[in-house]
Amino acid sequence: MERAYNFNAGPAALPLDVLKEAQAELLNFNGTGMSVMELSHRSKDYEEVHNQAKELLRRLLAIPEDYEVLFVQGGASLQFSMVPMNLLLPEKTANYILTGVWSEKALDEAKKEGRIKVGATTAGQKYRSIPELEDLDLAPDEAYVHVTSNNTIYGTQWKQFPNTKDVPLVADMSSDILSKPLDIKRFGMIYAGAQKNLGPSGVTVVIIRKDLLERSPQELPTMLNYNTHASKNSMFNTPPTFAIYLLGKVLSWVERYGGVKAIEKLNDVKASMIYDAIDQSNGFYVGHAEKASRSVMNVTFNLASEELEKKFLAEAREKGFVGLNGHRSIGGCRASIYNAVPVEACEALREFMLEFKAKN
């Protein structure tokens, strides 16, 4: 059976090797006579899977000792609430930088928990860009600054992060974590739903500096307090075992590939292939994002009319390209080219774009 050219925005493509390994182990994992899904989460076999995934993530992202790595559920969307519930001290203000729909959603949840401010927004420009660092309204006494590192819907990405000094920088990295090396020390906390770059849906990764755990109010519901998960190695209750198992396999795959530096190079090659097709089309394809803010993970573009876009998407579908329609909120086209999308798929898309332009 042919594998599709999968450009889905999330859940998204997984490495073929990972799927094959999981398939081979499905009925009998590690000689247990059962699948990982059927193991007790308190068993040695599962514990090893769990701890290995955590260690691999630490190694790949060079996460320092004074940070906890947590596996939680509820998606990135639950983090929109958990971040302010745990980190928004009552006498302080949380600063949200708006660069798209996901940061707006994060802000909406924070509003319910305490005082907020908007330190910058590019909503007026249809979120085509990331604000200039010098235009951010930052203050030294804020509870934290929240950014969305990659804007999945608009196809923009922060290239540099602000220096927030003693104010913790909190980043939603759902759609670009593990796509390049990161200086973790610049952040107080990072969170990411796994289903774009890390694995399947069902598990969310939280990387949090240990001193920030002291902020959580005692009266928070147990499951919504980061300390619950930190103190119990993310096994206070039943973790999403199969999702964590696959996450571990994706991380091993990245390590075998050469780590995040090698992945970054590959991602740059893949993105250039498609952006070049846009830039050399004499306006046949128009990128949504401003060039300086372009995402290496989500390439967004339009054609001259909605009619032509429909034709493009229909022909693409016929040729086996999946997931190229833009998010329902902005329309147009979007190619999500996360780590696991093979370079061959990007090459094929580029060829198709050139061909479609020549014919139309």
Ligand SMILES: *Cc1c(COP(=O)(O)O)cnc(C)c1O
């Ligand atoms: C997909 C996405 C989300 C939503 O994630 P869920 O796990 O579905 O809650 C949040 N933020 C960003 C940047 C995303 O790309």
